[in-house]
Amino acid sequence: MKTSRKIPICFDNSFVQLGEKFYAKLNPTPVEQPKIVKLNDDLSYKLGIDLEILDLEDWASIFSGNRILPGSEPLAMVYAGHQFGHLVPQLGDGRAILLGEVIDNSSCRNDIQLKGSGITPFSRQGDGRAALGPVLREYIVSEAMHALGIPTTRSLCALTTGEPVYRETVLPGAVLTRIASGHIRIGTFQYFALRDDINATTKLANYVIERHYPEVKETQNKYLKLLEKVMERQARLVTKWMHVGFIHGVMNTDNMALSGETIDYGPCAFMDTFKMTQVFSSIDHSGRYSYGNQPQIVQWNLARFAETILPLIDKNKEKAAEMAKEVIELYSERFQEYWFSGMRQKLGLLTSDWEDKNLIQSLLNIMQENEADFTLTFNRLCHALLDKKMDKNLRNLFKDEGAYDNWAEGWRLRLSRESRSNKERSKLMFAANPVVIPRNHRVEHAINSAVENLDFGPFERLVEVLSSPYEEIEGQSEFMLPPKHEEKVLQTFCGT
Ligand code: AMP
Ligand code: MG
Numbered sequence: 001m002k003t004s005r006k007i008p009i010c011f012d013n014s015f016v017q018l019g020e021k022f023y024a025k026l027n028p029t030p031v032e033q034p035k036i037v038k039l040n041d042d043l044s045y046k047l048g049i050d051l052e053i054l055d056l057e058d059w060a061s062i063f064s065g066n067r068i069l070p071g072s073e074p075l076a077m078v079y080a081g082h083q084f085g086h087l088v089p090q091l092g093d094g095r096a097i098l099l100g101e102v103i104d105n106s107s108c109r110n111d112i113q114l115k116g117s118g119i120t121p122f123s124r125q126g127d128g129r130a131a132l133g134p135v136l137r138e139y140i141v142s143e144a145m146h147a148l149g150i151p152t153t154r155s156l157c158a159l160t161t162g163e164p165v166y167r168e169t170v171l172p173g174a175v176l177t178r179i180a181s182g183h184i185r186i187g188t189f190q191y192f193a194l195r196d197d198i199n200a201t202t203k204l205a206n207y208v209i210e211r212h213y214p215e216v217k218e219t220q221n222k223y224l225k226l227l228e229k230v231m232e233r234q235a236r237l238v239t240k241w242m243h244v245g246f247i248h249g250v251m252n253t254d255n256m257a258l259s260g261e262t263i264d265y266g267p268c269a270f271m272d273t274f275k276m277t278q279v280f281s282s283i284d285h286s287g288r289y290s291y292g293n294q295p296q297i298v299q300w301n302l303a304r305f306a307e308t309i310l311p312l313i314d315k316n317k318e319k320a321a322e323m324a325k326e327v328i329e330l331y332s333e334r335f336q337e338y339w340f341s342g343m344r345q346k347l348g349l350l351t352s353d354w355e356d357k358n359l360i361q362s363l364l365n366i367m368q369e370n371e372a373d374f375t376l377t378f379n380r381l382c383h384a385l386l387d388k389k390m391d392k393n394l395r396n397l398f399k400d401e402g403a404y405d406n407w408a409e410g411w412r413l414r415l416s417r418e419s420r421s422n423k424e425r426s427k428l429m430f431a432a433n434p435v436v437i438p439r440n441h442r443v444e445h446a447i448n449s450a451v452e453n454l455d456f457g458p459f460e461r462l463v464e465v466l467s468s469p470y471e472e473i474e475g476q477s478e479f480m481l482p483p484k485h486e487e488k489v490l491q492t493f494c495g496t
Pocket of ligand 2: 254255264
C-alpha cells in the first residue's frame, strides 16, 4: 500500500448545507471485492485528483464506497418526477450516493457520485445496485458525448464489485463514479412544489442560481430569468443531441438536470439509419421519447419546471403564470434558431438564407425515404464538398441514388452563392460532423465481450476511438461503418 500525506480528494461540499429535507445522509453499502475496470486519467487530472498517490486497490475501495475519505459527506438526494408523463411524487437516488463535491482546475464545482452503491431510503423495490453492462454503457456513451462537445455528466471510474446482481439473469455487479456539474433535476423542484414547501423551493432555486446561473443574481426578477436561462440551455442541449443523431430514451423530468447536462444514460442510443420517429428503448411503447419528439418533450418538461417556481416569480398567481408562459413559448423559437444554425454548419453554410429550411428538410426527407445512415451521410458530405467525385460514396448510401444527386445540385447552387472558399467551409463542416459515434452494435459488442468473456479489450478500444470523434484516424475505419444486417441492435434496455 502506498502511503501519502497528500489528500486524495479535496472535498468542498455545498449541497449538504441545504439541510436534511433535501437528502438522506448515509454511507454506501460495502461490496465484497471491488476491482477497477477503468479509471479516467484525464478527468481525474481535471478534478485535481492525483491517482498516483494511491494504489489501484485503494482507489477501488474508495470508488466502490468501501472506504469513506475525510471530507466526504455521503448522501442520497430526494426528488420526484414525471415518468412517461405520470407524476411520481416520491423518487430519489435509489442506487446512487453523492460522496461530495470538488472544485476542478477551471474553478467549477463538480459532484462525485457513486451509482450502484447500495440501497437508500429511496430505493423502493430496487436493490440499489448496478450491473456491469449498464455501467460500461454509461462510461462509453457519456465520455463519447463529452468528446463530441455535448454537455454531459462524465465517468471517472468503472469497477466490478465481485458480487452478483439479479436481473432477468445473474449478472456481475458494478459501480460507476459519475461526475456532474450538478445533480439537481427538474424533479427535485417538483418534490418541494408538490408539498407546497415554498421555503425549500426558494432555497433550492437560490442554490441553483448560485451554482449554475450566477449571472441572473442581479436581474430584476431572478427566478423568471432563471427559467429563461434553463430554457436556453435545454434548447441548446437537445439540438446538440439531434445534430449527432442521439436519442436519450427516457426524458422524464427526474432525468433532466438543471445544469443543462445530459444525464442518465439508460436506454439511450445513436441512430444509424435516419428516421424521425426512431425509438430504441424497450419501455417506450408509444414513442414518447422518439428522436423527433425530443424538442417537444423538452418544452413539456420546462413547463413542469416553470410550474414549480411560479410562487417565486410573482405573488399573483395569474401574473406569474402569464410571465412563465411567455418564456416557455420563446423555447420554440430558440430551438429552431439552434437547430438551423447547427444544421447549416453541418452542410458547410456560413451565412443564412430563407431557403435553407427547405434545403435541410429535403435532405432529411430523402435520408429517411432512402434509409441513409445519419452519420455517414454528413461525414461524406464533408468530402463531397471538396471533391465532387466523392459524390459516388454518398449516392450509395441512398436506396435511390438519384435522390441524392437531385438534392446535391441544390446544395451546390446554394454554396456557390456564398463567396467563401470550400477550404474555409470544410473546416467548419468537419468540426460539426463526427466520423465516429458510439454505434449500438459496437457498444453492445464491447459490453458483451466484457460481461460474457471478461474481455475488456473491445471496451478499451471503443473508449479510445470515441475520444477523438471528429478525426479520421487510420485503422479506425471499421468504427465508422453502420452495422451489417445481422449486427443491427433494434432495442436498448434500462438495465435497472
Ligand atoms: P431511472 O430510470 O434510472 O431514471 O431511475 C428511476 C428511479 O428508479 C430513480 O429514483 C432511481 O434511483 C430508481 N432506481 C433505478 N434503478 C434502481 C435500483 N437498482 N435500485 C434502486 N432504485 C433504483
Ligand atoms: Mg434517473
